[in-house]
Amino acid sequence: MSYGPREVLKGLDFEVRRGEVVALLGPNGAGKTTTIEILEGFRKPSDGEVRVLGESPLTADEAWRSRVGVVLQSWRDHGRWQVRELLEQFGSYYAPYATPDHPRPYDTDELLDRVGLTAQASAKVKSLSGGQRRRLDVAIGIVGRPEMLFLDEPTVGFDPVARRDFHALVRRLSDLEDTTILLTTHDLNEAEKLADRILILNHGRIVADGSAASLAEQISGTTEVRWTHHGEAHVHTTADGTDFVRDLLARHPDGITDLEVRRSTLEDTYLAMVARHEQSDEPREVVA
Numbered sequence: 631m632s633y634g635p636r637e638v639l640k641g642l643d644f645e646v647r648r649g650e651v652v653a654l655l656g657p658n659g660a661g662k663t664t665t666i667e668i669l670e671g672f673r674k675p676s677d678g679e680v681r682v683l684g685e686s687p688l689t690a691d692e693a694w695r696s697r698v699g700v701v702l703q704s705w706r707d708h709g710r711w712q713v714r715e716l717l718e719q720f721g722s723y724y725a726p727y728a729t730p731d732h733p734r735p736y737d738t739d740e741l742l743d744r745v746g747l748t749a750q751a752s753a754k755v756k757s758l759s760g761g762q763r764r765r766l767d768v769a770i771g772i773v774g775r776p777e778m779l780f781l782d783e784p785t786v787g788f789d790p791v792a793r794r795d796f797h798a799l800v801r802r803l804s805d806l807e808d809t810t811i812l813l814t815t816h817d818l819n820e821a822e823k824l825a826d827r828i829l830i831l832n833h834g835r836i837v838a839d840g841s842a843a844s845l846a847e848q849i850s851g852t853t854e855v856r857w858t859h860h861g862e863a864h865v866h867t868t869a870d871g872t873d874f875v876r877d878l879l880a881r882h883p884d885g886i887t888d889l890e891v892r893r894s895t896l897e898d899t900y901l902a903m904v905a906r907h908e909q910s911d912e913p914r915e916v917v918a
């Protein structure tokens with residue numbers, strides 16, 4: 631994908647399986663939104679092939695669109711509508727595409743409850759707080775009970791309770807409704823909690839692809855062990871924390887204190903990956 635002469639996505643190639651929750655991570659400007667917009671059919675790629683639910687998003691019809699849910703990074707309109715009214719209006723567009731095994735749209739009361747907007751059902755959209763507005767964006771994204779859901783930074787502005795509720799909602803959509811979900815986020819904890827698989831994008835290339843645990847093992851591959859012995863603090867980084875601790879305890883039978891074993895987090899992995907690929911713009915081996 632190029633914007634004018636500038637190539638912003640370079641040889642991007644990935645597949646997402648049905649029911650998978652995939653988090654697209656990467657620094658500002660890495661190309662996450664561009665990727666999502668191409669998959670949604672809102673942006674025409676300069677080259678290459680894209681299939682979503684078996685069809686090209688650019689030429690797919692409304693029946694295809696009824697199976698896809700979208701939460702954009704931001705939008706600003708519909709301020710005078712009431713929350714319930716707006717959801718019912720959007721929901722009505724999906725009704726013609728309902729089937730006996732896939733009723734659409736979502737029941738409005740159930741949806742309001744799921745996104746935590748029951749108390750705001752009669753409020754005007756313009757009177758909602760930023761976080762409530764974002765919840766409404768999520769509700770609009772899922773009102774048609776999509777099979778494929780795109781979420782671009784869905785939890786920006788969420789308070790901790792809203793965030794926890796949103797995570798439960800995503801798990802529910804994935805586990806109970808088999809919804810395939812592709813989301814972008816800058817919250818690495820969120821990615822670690824939600825995603826079956828993580829794609830890290832940097833300068834328009836995929837630089838890592840795998841579960842949070844497998845990426846942590848393969849990229850940093852380290853466990854940090856801290857302890858105190860005779861009042862002196864020590865720290866050691868090792869590939870195998872269990873073996874190291876076993877030896878450590880055997881070597882110091884008189885006892886060590888303050889033992890702490892910390893495995894690499896997704897944040898360590900992410901920072902290591904991005905730093906590694908920050909040096910050059912050339913393609914490198916993808917860690918998978």
Ligand SMILES: Nc1ncnc2c1ncn2[C@@H]1O[C@H](COP(=O)(O)OP(=O)(O)OP(=O)(O)O)[C@@H](O)[C@H]1O
Nearest residue numbers: 633634638656657658659660661662663664665814
């Ligand atoms: N409409 C546009 N015209 C020209 N360049 C654009 C356009 N949209 C995005 N870009 C450029 O493409 C690159 C990728 O942008 P994109 O918005 O996809 O990144 P992102 O990973 O989603 O970033 P963020 O985390 O900040 O949302 C950036 O360098 C950006 O400046």
